[in-house]
Amino acid sequence: MSFISYIQSSAIKSLTQLYGQSFSENDFQVNETKPEFEGDYTIVLFALVKTLKKSPEALGKELGEQILKDHPDFFSGYNVIKGFLNLTIADQQLSLLLQKNYGDENFGKKAANHKKVMVEYSSPNTNKPLHLGHLRNNFLGWSVAEILKANGNEVVKTSIVNDRGIHICKSMIAWQMFAHGETPESAHKKGDHFVGDYYVKFNDEYKKEVEELISKGKSKEIAEKEAPVMKKTQQMLLDWEQAKPEVRELWKTMNSWVYKGFDETYKRIGSDFDKTFYESDTYLLGKDFVKEGLEKNILFRKDDGSVWIDLSDKNLDEKLVLRSDGTSVYITQDIGLAQQKFEEYHLDKSIYVIGDEQLHHMKVLKEIIRKLGMPFADHIFHLSYGMVELTTGKMKSREGTVVDADDFIDEMVATAEKHTEELGKVNDFSKEELKELYEILGLGAMKFYLLRVDPKKRMIFNPEESIDFHGFTGPFVQYTYARIQSILRKVSEQPAISNQQTGTGKLLPLERQLMIMLEKYENIILDAGEEMNPSIIANYVFNLAKLYNSFYAEHSVANAENEEKKNLRLSISVMTSGVIKSGLQLLGIKVPERM
Template sequence: MNIQEVLTARVKEAVKTIYEVDLETVEFQPTRKDFEGDVTVVCFPMLRQVKTNPVKLGEDIGNYLQEQVPEVARFNVVKGFLNIVISDVFYLNFFNEIKNNPEFGFVKPTEDSRKIMVEYSSPNTNKPLHLGHIRNNLLGFSVAEVLKAAGNTVYKTQIINDRGIHICKSMLAWQRFGNGETPESTGLKGDKLVGNYYVKFDQEYKAEIRQLITEGKTEKEAKAEAPILLEAKEMLRKWEAGDTAVVELWKTMNQWVYDGFKETYSALGVDFDKNYYESNTYLLGKNIVNKGLEDGIFYRKEDGSVWIDLSEEGLDEKIVLRSDGTAVYMTQDIGTAIQRVEDFAINGMVYTVGNEQDYHFKVLFLILKKLGFAWAEYLYHLSYGMVDLPSGKMKSREGTVVDADDLIEEMKKTAKSISEELGKLDGLSDEAKDELYKMIGLGALKYYILKVDPKKRILFNPEESVDFQGNTGPFIQYTHARIQSILRKADFDYDAPVVAEYQFHEKEKELIKQIQLYPETIQVAAENHSPAVIANYTYDLVKEFNSFYQNVSILGAEKETEKLLRTQLSQVVATIIKSSFNLLGIQVPERM
């Protein structure tokens, strides 16, 4: 139990005893730096229930707490603010309780825990992963880890968009221009090879459009009648009809892409418990729509198409089946959601999808609620902004995307360049340096993206992200390595608890206060589906540690108890850095 939980119960008890009033809530805030205190009770909100002046109320509660609560050493009242000084014994007991617990802050799931599925990545099999996918993957993976740490059972998944006209475009271009080349014959990753043919299709399509316009067609006619597009549509028709040759080509080229994705996911450090494939799910949902028709949730128009009217909820009409009986994306998503609940017995889902799909998910969640699914109350769209580079917007058809593999490699090179310039890694072997460049580069990339609130758009600057000062991944990684260096130099057993009466230095106490916030931080990050909460907490912890490091002697402390506690305190900070960075999917080095 943290100090605020202790004080909440005792402040309510004080007000009940003195004023015979049952307080609804107790509001806290950090004590201002210019006043003595560790935590402040704000008295003003209580005046709605307690008829007195705020200073008297603060004095009465303070006197009661000092007499009745051993954790309260002393207090002062400034206007309506009750500043409370917490006893050193409380901090020492707390610290001894958590210092050897590597799982501090984590909640173990129980039978009653929520079972949540987190969907992320969900790429198309016609191109490699790019910078936008990186933000998606990092967010989805981290949110899954945070939800798990908060006590939920979590399953990670993706739905791979492996069918449709865009897939046929790559297939057709390879068929026409590929001369049988393969990832093995070219040395290219399979997703890159297939992506090149998606770009090639677009080039040929545009050339045919220009030719048709010179022959007198309008631009609209030319776009619709370009032979290569008509051929791609015919290929899609054959795929849907189960044409053996087309299906075999589709399987072959998709496998090239899956193998390529696997490499990128491994480099990024993300994983999945199950893959769903659109080629298996695109017919799901039609049965549930027919049942919804019977129940009056959907209605059929004269042309035979099926719709739902959401105008009363502030949305509009939405089609769920075309007039020819074929499904739209909404139908598939309805069916896929139901299938996932059946597969995993989950009662919540998080969809990691860019903010251009905000409307789609509002409609999806509302339809599932109208269909009567109780778990639809626990669906969440993790909507995020786009990632830009200083060079501008990305377009995959034109081949101007920032390739994920290239960016990962560039981050490693940037880390190497900056580390060599600063002389940070002198004395390490080439192999150890190479591993560190990768760890620093990826850590910089992940932290830079995850420290920002998911809803905000990001302008990603590789050089800025690898700065060894300020709110960056490398700065925090460096602090972890610095602590490991301290622990290696400690030539004594620092496992024993400090049991004697201990008088805390102000910097020790401030650091413990920051440590106390970790469990609550994980819960807040989970509730808000925001890894940024974890990232910025870790930065604050590291800043507090560096202030402690600069103001007190650790291994050179005069008293043995000081040396012991400060070494232990350093170790706990390192453990939390590692733990919190694991939640962000970031590794921390032992040396740097």
């Protein structure tokens, strides 16, 4: 039980004892005590003052006395200021926490709750390489999956690959027209970049043709429809749907190039999936429910044969679910895939990590599923996040205004290398060790940068300013970890640590603060899981590292005043480094032993 809930229930019991009526958690608040006051946790009395008709001072004093009397091992003192009852947790209670948990790798994590959750993230298109926005998605999805695991859930990570459609055909057409048989191997290029380049070439050609037609007197609208390269592309899509062998062959080849490129990037950033869905397999799903929906009069057919659902009672418009030619639209397959996910995996919850531009789409999807009477409608969650934009506006791959994921990673790793060389602390590392360190630091900086902000907020990224390695950053937290490891290495060379009691001496303020902060980790994991928000972890782990660094500057661990203090500070250090490691792991960030 966490300190805060222990205090809550203690207060409830003591209040009942004092005033003979029952109370609940909603009758008062327990907060952390502000640093300028004495105490660790504060009970806010105003609400109770009203119901009990007592002065805040009297109430605070009575409650303080009672709580102390009821829990002499837990609290060592109290004070009342205005309507605030500040409680101090006993030193021995903090020492006990340390003794019980300091070496526990699973500290703060929950036992299995036998719930199965699917997290869908990444979901790339196979016509261009990944960019900064994809990285936010990947880091977020991966981290949320880890956080949910830490909360006891069984998690299935999935990705739906958008591998078919008109945009894919565009790259294919351009390759046919301009490549003269070139391959990623012959061009010495990563496959996803290679294919992406042809996607750009398509758009260049398309633009050229449209302008030419306009100069011949056609309207823009007609020119866009009649451009030969676009007509070819549309024909190719039809050929693909009819499974024309040469088109399917080219499609397979080009997609395999892209996958190879993606795999490299995924491996580097540590993204992985338990199951990958391909849109080419799922795009026909969901047609069955249309038939059923029509029979049940949930869906209706218009004169031209198209099928719709009326959502006006939910403040949404009518939505098309089947085209007049009988083919399905995006949302049709989404319904089918949602159903397949629940049926195949027996999920308790299905989470979609998708940008906030699709909020409306996901709302409509959920509503349709509910109307169709599918039981899982209320177990679908859209974890929406804000777009990553540049100072110059939105990123557009067609216009080349994107921050490419691979370039960005290279840049960050190079920055890590530069800083490391300047500092010269690991000159004895081998080439391989250095390479590994640069990856750990560069990716740590990136991931922290993209995860430290509330996901739902959109981010503006200025590529001119490279990401810092100081302050509220990944490397700062990693550095704190490395510092602690350095102490531990040093101490292990000294005579063995004795196992004597650590709790008899008086704790210093920074020691107390650290222990109290460590205790909160459990609740932080819980919050981050409920909110599906990794930034809660990032903020916590930064504040913990910051506090430890103050402690480090103020007090010596290895050369503490006496053996007892040394043991205490060692266990605080071990536990801090453990929580840092664990917290960063939830963000997908690794820790270096030295840096």
